[in-house]
Amino acid sequence: MTLQGARERWVRTGGVELCVAELGDTAQPTVVLVHGYPDSKEVWSEVAARLAEHFHVVLYDVRGHGRSTAPEPLRGGFTLERLTDDFLAVADAVSPGRPVHLVGHDWGSVQAWEFVTVERTKGRIASFTSMSGPSLDHFGHWIKKRVSRPTPRRIGQLLGQGAKSWYVYLLHTPVLPELAWRGPLGKRWPGILRRLEKVPGGDYPTPSLPTDAAHGAWLYRDNVRPRLRRPRVDAYAHAPVQLVTPLGDAFLSESLYDELELWAPRLTRRTLPAKHWVPRTRPDQLAAWIKEFVVATEGGRPTARAASGPHADRFGGQLVLVTGAGSGIGRATVLAFAEAGARVVAVDRDAQSAARTAELARLVGAPEAWAETVDVSDEQAMEKLAERVAAEYGVVDVLVNNAGIGLAGPFLDTTTEDWRKVLDVNLWGVIHGCRLFGRQMAERGQGGHIVNTASAAAYLPSRSLPAYSTSKAAVLMLSECLRAELAGRGIGVSAICPGFVNTNITSTARFAGVGPEEEDRRRRKSARLYGLRNYPPEKVAEAVLRAVVRNQAVVPVTAEARGGRLMSRFTPRALRAIARLEPPL
Amino acid sequence: MTSAVAPPGATGAELRGFREVQRLAYECAEAVAAQLAPGVTERGAARMQRDWLHRRGVRDWFHLPFAWFGDRTAFTGFRVPLQFFPTGRRLEEGMAFILDMAPVHKGFTADIGYSGSLGPNPLQDRLLADLEAHRDLILREVRERRPLREIYEDVDRLMAHQGYANRHRAYPFGVIAHKVDRVAERRWSPRLFGFGTQSLRGLAADAVRGHRAGWSPLWSPHRFSDHPPAPGLWAVEPHLGFRGTGAKFEEILVVTDSADPEQSAFWLDDDVPHVRRWAEEK
Missing domain, CATH: 3.40.50.1820 (Alpha/Beta hydrolase fold, catalytic domain)
Known part of the structure; x- marks a missing residue:
């Protein structure tokens, strides 16, 4: 037979x-x-x-x-x-x-x-x-x-x-x-x-x-x-x-x-x-x-290459692709998977930082690591990436759609161009990732996991982040729907909702409705505030791995994200009142 | 660099004195590193450094030798300064280590840091290689007379760009460098928490003098370091950390008030182990 x-x-x-x-x-x-x-x-x-x-x-x-x-x-x-x-x-x-x-x-x-x-x-x-x-x-x-x-x-x-x-x-x-x-x-x-x-x-x-x-x-x-x-x-x-x-x-x-x-x-x-x-x-x-x-x-080794990190039993040898892997949460996530012995693909629009992440990943235990330079909002580039990854490295076991940009400022000052940019990266980037790699996983029929980086802003309304929060709320709902659709195929979907995490998203964020000098001042101010909060991206990365292992649906990570999630369920009116406050920038 | 202009209060002969004790300290670090074997404790390694230097006439210290093994090289979980002191942690194959000592010899002070590993450790090799950019950056910006606090921030940015954490922030006052000076030779020099009282006195005197003149002998991220480099000898110690592995170097940077940029700041000695190592890799 x-x-x-x-x-x-x-x-x-x-x-x-x-x-x-x-x-x-x-x-x-x-x-x-x-x-x-x-x-x-x-x-x-x-x-x-x-x-x-x-x-x-x-x-x-x-x-x-x-x-x-x-x-x-x-x-x-x-x-x-x-x-x-x-x-x-x-x-x-x-x-x-x-x-x-x-x-x-x-x-x-x-x-x-x-x-x-x-x-x-x-x-x-x-x-x-x-x-x-x-x-x-x-x-x-x-x-x-x-x-x-x-x-x-x-x-x-x-x-x-x-x-x-x-x-x-x-x-x-x-x-x-x-x-x-x-x-x-x-x-x-x-x-x-x-x-x-x-x-x-x-x-x-x-x-x-x-x-x-x-x-x-x-x-x-x-x-x-x-x-x-x-x-x-x-x-x-x-x-x-x-x-x-x-x-x-x-x-x-x-x-x-x-x-x-x-x-x-x-x-x-x-x-x-x-x-x-x-x-x-x-x-x-x-x-x-x-x-x-x-x-x-x-080869004479008594055990397989011993990856030392947590969850090495689960991720050893698996193929993990992370977008926005050049810095912050993305880089920390790649490194956490690398420590668990996974083979990793670090995707970032900045070639240098993606290459750096891949290099560090190999040093901390990834058997293989590659860097790919792609802008996630570019549909054709993403399609090419998906083809290349499937042909050269195989079908992705864990996909982390993490790339995102910040945009602050009142709705009335946000231009359509601003809107397009933030939606292109934060939402369309996730859609392309899920669409292309999710299809490969489903067609292989041997399970897998998709993690989307949403944000605590996905459920916390605020007068200062209308565009960013909207994009992240869409990511959260997309993740929930996709989770329902793919459950029958053994593919899990998780949405991660970090709060204020000390990454460089603040120093690259756009502040709508202010001049370049004021924008620069606000960037520095917010970077300082995030620095004072000092929540390390490595802890978010741990939460990502845990979410995959436990197949969790929505994972608020910081204390403010967890507290906000509770409030959004039980005291939404209080949240609405807080949303009216001006941020201290 | 022997023709260098000396900072005020230090003659060319004095620079030679500083250079000699720095070489002695690095020799000690290399000798002790070569003797390290699996099972040696941090306390043992610190004791080896102390004995080696004692045999060569060192009686006083800016600070007693430190030794950090494994994830202690990245100061993982350090909260109180007492954790800097050597512990009973034992060295294992492939483990990274850092030796850090500051002997005073014939009245001249050195303060050095030496990073290495027992057997190959590719991760620490990478960290060490990436320190080269920091040595260049610090010298370049000191020559440009940028405020020390801004240089500190630039070093921070470079570390973040490289993907590492700044671990010198864990030192007292978060310093990346501090001033060192000549120390009067006394027959008896007690120590306070591992620091020589003579040297502490010198540092305190500098702090008082600097406070009046608007500078500080500590090079930190804080407002009191918001001034151009003050002439003198600075022991510079950038310290990288990455997921439980750390690497640093420490050596003396001479700052003078010369108008010639080349002479306004220079490393006391370019013939130090980490520089030789970078040259070999090229």
């Missing part, structure tokens, strides 16, 4: 025949992908195709699944010991004498934890990337610890995971699961996956699904009870481990992996805002992380 160009072979072991598929150059490091339940090796088709460009990729159908034969009898044929025999047989066949890089999803990961923690596979595994499948032994200890020393939090964790494991109990009933899978459930499963798990349709799952699922029930029956009752005490990983945790997993909670460092000392953590079937829904990101990890371990 979907594994195009795969070379097939059969490996005979322990009374079964395993169907093994190989892709890519056999001279490259070997990556073995192990599928979960109820799946066959085809669950990896998207990831395998991406990895095959760099590695020798091997997939096999677990015994009883896909085209591999099932053991006779089924009971006792699916123990982790047998599955380890299978893995070793495959590894010896495809990569004799050289350790393989192991990747497991769901039950593939559960098995692989066994492979990577038992003595007899030592030297056969170079690295292990785990997603959505804990070691049953670690899980057993996890439960024991929580039962024997309960605290409210631990009880909560136990109950939470207990509820998420509902299907495990069902699978332990005799015969019924088999009947359901071979009957109505097997027929409806593709639709359920599409609706609840947002797995794109197409040629997955394969027609072998009912038999896979029926046989696979024995994975649970043969292993779960014995292992949870008597977990091994020596289940330490003997290879570096990369743990990918989908945050929206309906079957496994994040807390399962607390203290995993005890079992896997060389651990790299990654998190992903996605549901359980990440090999189908996020193949680009997985392939990138697997590639980075394999290359790092082959």
Whole structure:
């Protein structure tokens, strides 16, 4: 089916025949992908195709699944010991004498934890990337610890995971699961996956699904009870481990992996805002992380390039584009993402400062950083930028529409030219960014996030900032609408509303209705006031990263922005009275 | 620069004296930096500087040696002056450090700052390279006799343009420089919070004299620095900070009342480690 160009072979072991598929150059490091339940090796088709460009990729159908034969009898044929025999047989066949890089999803990961923690596979595994499948032994200890020393939090964790494991109990009933899978459930499963798990349709799952699922029930029956009752005490990983945790997993909670460092000392953590079937829904990101990890371990580094900043687990290797990145909040945001290990594109209309930002980004930890000189209000230039970024760097994972200019002065003194300028940059710049990069994200269909820099002025009326506030209010509403539209595609949209932040927006702002000398005086005065307030742009950047991680809708950042937001909801009349005051300039 | 015009009250021989002690201090910094190893504490590094200079006859100090490691080079989280004093922070591989000392030798004062790192630290290398523009800017504007406060603001602007934070603002009074002078040699010279009392007395006398004449021995962002550079010896110390890494240099700028711009201000010595380093990079 979907594994195009795969070379097939059969490996005979322990009374079964395993169907093994190989892709890519056999001279490259070997990556073995192990599928979960109820799946066959085809669950990896998207990831395998991406990895095959760099590695020798091997997939096999677990015994009883896909085209591999099932053991006779089924009971006792699916123990982790047998599955380890299978893995070793495959590894010896495809990569004799050289350790393989192991990747497991769901039950593939559960098995692989066994492979990577038992003595007899030592030297056969170079690295292990785990997603959505804990070691049953670690899980057993996890439960024991929580039962024997309960605290409210631990009880909560136990109950939470207990509820998420509902299907495990069902699978332990005799015969019924088999009947359901071979009957109505097997027929409806593709639709359920599409609706609840947002797995794109197409040629997955394969027609072998009912038999896979029926046989696979024995994975649970043969292993779960014995292992949870008597977990091994020596289940330490003997290879570096990369743990990918989908945050929206309906079957496994994040807390399962607390203290995993005890079992896997060389651990790299990654998190992903996605549901359980990440090999189908996020193949680009997985392939990138697997590639980075394999290359790092082959190069002798025990963990992937360790970005030190906060949220490195989330943004490591992601592509982030920030407009207005030459100074202020934009530059601070680029640097914060860079510290988290993201690849960054710094866009500014001033080439020099954009280049400077990119250079600093590389110094603080960005694996790659580029500078692009574009005026965000220029539609054609933005279109060209979007094309260039997609062609050269890839689809943007996080877009920050931050470029903006200031304009103060009474409405009656504001010329149409002033209006046009401020709307062109503050509103149209955001529209172009969302339109072009948002479309790329939506078409890729693997999620993403858009952050728009609005302002506290978006909800605080004032007689001195009519044009600026109007443009920012539009940005805020645009963000809210877009958030509703893109939610179904896994793309989050956040609006950041900083208050008075100490950046150079004051010294470049236009003051309508006054002469150049007076304008200069006001610029200096406002710069001084902002300097006295002294709220650093770095803190706004932290709020941006947090907003993406938590997928927050509207984020007021400073105390005045938060207070103003509360007042705009509960005491709008007071705000209107304040809006009439002349600013102290 | 040996033919330089000396500022009032300092002869060519005196300039030589200042130059010698500044060289001695930089030698000390380089010697101590070469001995730093993982696990050495800030206190240990300060002690090493003190001992090295003591062995070479230094008995009095403008201030005792400081040492800052890691994010303390950027004064991260500094709120009270006591935090400047060396701590038990241990040096690790790749960590940035700054050594800062102000010995008095044969009555001449030096005040130097030396930035480096244990093993490669590309970020601090970049900061150090970017300090060159500040050294040029300060000299150029002092020669133009711009008010010190405005020069301070221009340095600030250049730092912001480079993307860095001004960290000399954390020093007492936010100074980028202060005057240094000859100090009478006494057998006993007690210290107050790490500062030599003789030197403090000199600074206080300058402050009183300057207050009457409309200038200040402290070069700060405040109104009392709103005057053209006063002749004398200024220890200039621009200090850059960037996300937990800092870099500075400190050396003496000689200001005279000569009408010739070249002679009106010059660095006491151009053969200092950071200048040599910039020359090598080119």
